[in-house]
Amino acid sequence: MATVELKNLRKTYLTEEIIKGISLSIEEHEFVVFVGPSGCGKSTLLRMIAGLEDITSGDLLIDGQRVNDVEPGKRGLAMVFQSYALYPHMNVYKNMEFGLKLSGMPEAERRAKIENVARTLQLEPYLNHKPGQLSGGQRQRVAIGRAIVRNPKVFLFDEPLSNLDAALRGQMRVELSALHRKLGATTIYVTHDQVEAMTMADKIVVLQKGVVEQIGSPLELYHHPRNLFVARFIGSPPMNFFSAIFQGGDAAGSSVQLRDGSTLYVPVTSPGLLPGTKVTVGIRPEHVELASSGPNSGVVEVIERLGAITLVHVRMPDGEIIVVQTDGAVLTDVNSPISLTLPPRNCHLFAPDGLAFEACHRHPLAA
Amino acid sequence: MALKAKTSTRIGVTILGWGIALWLFFPIFWMILTSFKSEVQAISTPPKLFFMPTLSSYAEVFERANYWHFALNTVTVSVAATAIAIALAVPAAYSMAFMPSKRTRGTLLWMLSTRMLPPVGVLVPIYILARNTHLLDTCTGLAIVDMLTNLPIIVWMLYTFFREVPAPILEAGRMDGATRWQEMTMVLLPLALPGIASTALLSLILCWNEAFWSLNLTSSHAAPLTAFIASFSSPEGLFFGKLSAASTLAVAPILVFGWISQKQLVRGLTFGAVK
Amino acid sequence: MQAVLEHSPPAGATARTTKRTGFLLLSPSVLILLVWSIVPLIMTLWYSLQNYNLVDPTLHGFAGIDNYWYLLTDPDFLHALLNTLVLVAGVLVISIGGATLLAVLYDQEFFGRGIARIMVISPFFIMPTVSALLWKNLMLHPIYGVYSAMMRAVGLTPIDWLARFPLMTVMMIVAWEWLPFAVLILLTAVQSLDGEQREAARMDGAGPIARFRYIILPHLGRAISVVVMIETIYLLTIFAEISVTTAGGPGVASTNLAYLIYSRALLQFDVGGASAGGVVAIVIANIVAIFLVRAVARNLEA
Structure with missing residues (x-):
């Protein structure tokens, strides 16, 4: 060998x-x-x-x-x-x-x-x-x-x-x-x-x-x-992306402002980045959670039921689509309003040049 | 109603198909028929379709000319020219199909263009060259000329066949440690054998029927069947029986050969234009 | 694109060795063809500038362009040139037109199709000298020919075809020889037509004529260009058929360039004049070749 x-x-x-x-x-x-x-x-x-x-x-x-x-x-x-x-x-x-x-x-x-x-x-x-x-x-x-x-x-x-x-x-x-x-x-x-x-x-x-x-x-x-x-290439269905404004960061994470005005504090480092810079937030469909009410609300546009899982395509107020992978038995209908929760530990931030910010904690399986 | 139209169309197609086939084949059929007539029957008017067949024309032809001598020359020249041409064309076509360069297409077109030179344009120099090299009236000389005239078309045919061989199979051979030579002889040739066979067939037919050079470069010793038939043409043209017998003898081998191999032949003749 | 990738230059150790191997494998064929096409050409060029007659040794020396002058001002030459082109064009039109229709006909299923097809392609296997003799004597002979007998049977006066319409008759004989070749190729092409495509056309309501015009004919384009290429190569140099049937006559009515040069060289022993004719024939062949090669080159890339 x-x-x-x-x-x-x-x-x-x-x-x-x-x-x-x-x-x-x-x-x-x-x-x-x-x-x-x-x-x-x-x-x-x-x-x-x-x-x-x-x-x-x-x-x-x-x-x-x-x-x-x-x-x-x-x-x-x-x-x-x-x-x-x-x-x-x-x-x-x-x-x-x-x-x-x-x-x-x-x-x-x-x-x-x-x-x-x-x-x-x-x-x-x-x-x-x-x-x-x-x-x-x-x-x-x-x-x-x-x-x-x-x-x-x-x-x-x-x-x-x-x-x-x-x-x-x-x-x-x-x-x-x-x-x-x-x-x-x-x-x-x-x-x-x-x-x-x-x-x-x-x-x-x-x-x-x-x-x-x-x-x-x-x-x-x-x-x-x-x-x-x-x-974008690894993972199926592919990761969701949306733009946000970088507000500032410290050793434990970085905060960004989403389009609807809410703030997200993601555990990634952002050395040298100026506040006000446009960044991209990424989150995989399997990490987005559905909620009945709250910030990040949108309208269900398409539902793909695969049996074990369901893919919910949600149209956000700014027109972007976010795909959510959820339980196969979820009770949601097309055109019904829905809110999304974005767990910060599963979010990724990408600088304007496309490079990812380094996570503060490596995933235990990817050490 | 629809069924009826279909039946009538089919009957029409059958009649038309057979009618045209019989009409196109008729001269050959008539030649064979006449070869079994006596000279008197052969020129009877109106022509006879039913008669007592006789072999007298054949007997006379065999008596007058040594058919086997001419036939042997034709076979020798055709086989030799085909074998040499294929031996030269296989490496050339391999190179063009699997190691193409910027000049490959130009080379192929140039080769084909040499085939377009009218032989008569170079008859005098070729005649003189053949005489000076003592190749006049020899099977060797005629085989060389036939080989050269057919080489471009043979390269082209083989090239189109080789291009149909999937490159990964040759690459697999290379990964298995085959040298270029082994790749060609142990992988490519067995795969392209049907193509090579139909190329050889076409070459044999073309050589067999080639008239210009065989009439001009041979006189007696190496004279092939084309010359044999020419000797029965002008002065005794009216002896239809003998003429037909000699013609039948000259074309029979290649005709039968062609019938047997037509399926094989047709694959090669398309020159890659039909996939 | 797929084909290009599949046959991208495979590498040996380096691109250079591949190139060298490719060249080495190609060179024997290229070299002998080079010699075969160049040496006689130069010799022909040389003779064409000489006074050189085999039966008149007193006539020798440099002739300059005299041979060309005689040839190009000779009305026979123009006539022969015209005959050559008429022959090539006529046979191409007859054989390709006929073969296209026959290909569609023999693509249909009917009783005994296999045998009928073999009969149709048989003339391709007959050597030119034999087919010329066959037509001249057994078929078209004004007294004993089958066609004459048929004409008499319906009350017409038999025609001496080769004397009355020499060029037309030669053309028909040659077309008879080459029609099968075109049928062979075009039939294969028709049969390779995708069945679903034909069915789709039928679903679209296309009748037989529309199907032929819009589906079959465009599909035959490549095959037809191959037929044109191969047949022209041979038709430019028709010789045996003329020599056997009319010997170019009456006069020069059925003389093509090949036969004209032949008669100059071997019948009048005028090597210089024949060589000049040869050069001109080569030039004409090359002009035709340029057009043909342009048309067919697309097929070679397939």
Whole structure:
């Protein structure tokens, strides 16, 4: 197993820079997820690590060795592609055998390895099938098997579950996590699905336009987003935002005035910020509480009942919509007036440049 | 009412479809038919549809010319030209499809434009070059020329086939440690085999039927079937039986071959214009 | 966009090695085609400036533009040029127009369609010399030809097609050879048309003619341009059909450029004049090629 280190990696495609200097180190056994909206460069970055894309500048180190100029097959990596990219003309056994054969492994050893992996992945009945005869989930397993059998230093996954239906995706997610615990292999996983990122990752790297927005554990990103982009990107339904005026702060928190004139005292530090500055307040739908009366009142515009939970879209007097996630059995009707409570400990403040103010207390799960 | 209209449309389509097919195929059918007539029957007026078939025309053709000599030349030249052209075109098409550069499209268009040069424009120099290199009237010489004339179209066809191969499959090969050569021979070629087959088919047909160079660059030793048939044309044009027998012999192999492989062939002929 | 991403240049170790490998793989084909297109061209250019007649060795030396002068002022040349263009255009119109209709026809389900289709495409496999002989003798012969017999059967006087309408007749023979090719491609294109799209058009109330005009015809655009490209390549250089049927005559009524040059070179042994004709043919082919390549280039990016 291995470490991977990216030192100021850059990639220029024609005249456009798509990866704008990314530095990152990945520890042994770590499960790292690259996440971001489409076009953020996450797949390109993975392909640069794989060796399928050139590195324009910067260094890529695997186990401390610079591998910028090493052929993809010699970097000790294995990759699972979004489309699986199985060899359609080879059966399952031969698909898994191909890499081993090229590396010159003796026949008996190959067979033992493949049979072992096939057992783990429940692929034994299909070893003589061609990929075309398999279902999507089975193809997915073969692609994973083909990666495992090579016993790579690092596993690379490029949106591997995006072609599966929702139920299968959930199942494979659990299986992949279990597999990772079992093999303990360093893994880099690209996805646009934040559920996959949150549930599987040891460490999430949020990318946007070729730049790292934040690196951290899933709960760190959830509880302490570094900026507006991460705050908006992580969490579903996304965080609510509204503007406020900064009034002043001390070591225990900062106070802001909301549009309706009420004041909120949020436990975040605000060093050097001038009173009167326009800031953004953010709070997640699951943290807003409903009240029958009080400040912050609005009108219910839409109700989405999902069974276990209910999403209430509230139109505030200034026209903004705030989404509240609440109990599935809540008794509210469209067009009825409603008040919202914003617990200060769950509020986030963002400076005009988009950066979050540092919380006075770290969340215990995101330490 | 609607059903009735449908039935009548279908009958109309059937009649029209068969009528046009028979009309277009008629000359070939008539040629084969005439080849089994005696010379007298062949020029009887009005032409006879029913008659006592005879092999006398074939017998005379075989007696007059060594069909097998011409046929063997045609097969040799077609197969050799096709094989060499494909061997050259596979790496070129691979390079264009999977390692494109700014010049790829220009290169491909330039290749196709060389095909537009009228052969007659360069007949004299090619003739002289062939004579000076002792390639005149040899299968080698004709195969080289046929190969060169078909190469651009073969590159183009292979290029369109290769582009249909999903790049991740080749990348998976590279991740598995395949070298470029292994990637090409062990991953790409098996995948593109149907495409390569239909490309080869087209090349064989084009070589088989190529008339200009085969008539001008060969005389006896390497003369292919196009020359064989030419020798039955002008002075004895009126011997319809022999002419038909010789024509049938010249086209039969490629015609049957074409019938068998038409499904395969058509995939390649679309040149990527039909997805 | 998707296609571009899928086939973005894969990297080996560095972009430079990829570039070099790509170049190395491409170079054999490019090199031999370069030699094949340049060397004879230069030789033709050279001969075209010489007095060079194989049967008259006293005539030699530098001719300057004399050969071109004779050629371009020769009424035969203009005639041949015109014939070439008429032939190309005529065959293209007949084969593509006919094939578009036939493609729609053979897209319909009917009894024995598979066999009918094979019959339609069969002429494509027939070598030009054979089809020319076939039409000249078995079909169109004024006395023994089947068509003449048919005309007599309905009380008409048979026509000596090749003598009366030489160019038209050659055009029909060539169109017969190339129609199947166009049918093959256009039929595949019609069949690739999305069924849902046709059904949607039907739901919108489009009749058969409207469906053909607004759904099928636009869909065929790319396929038609490929047919035009390939057929023109071959039609510009028609030779065997003319040589076998009319030998360019009567006079030069059915002589195209290819045949004119051929008759100069091999029948009159005028290498210089033939070479000048060759150069002119090449220039014309290139002019046509520029237009064609422009039109078809879009397809290559697909």
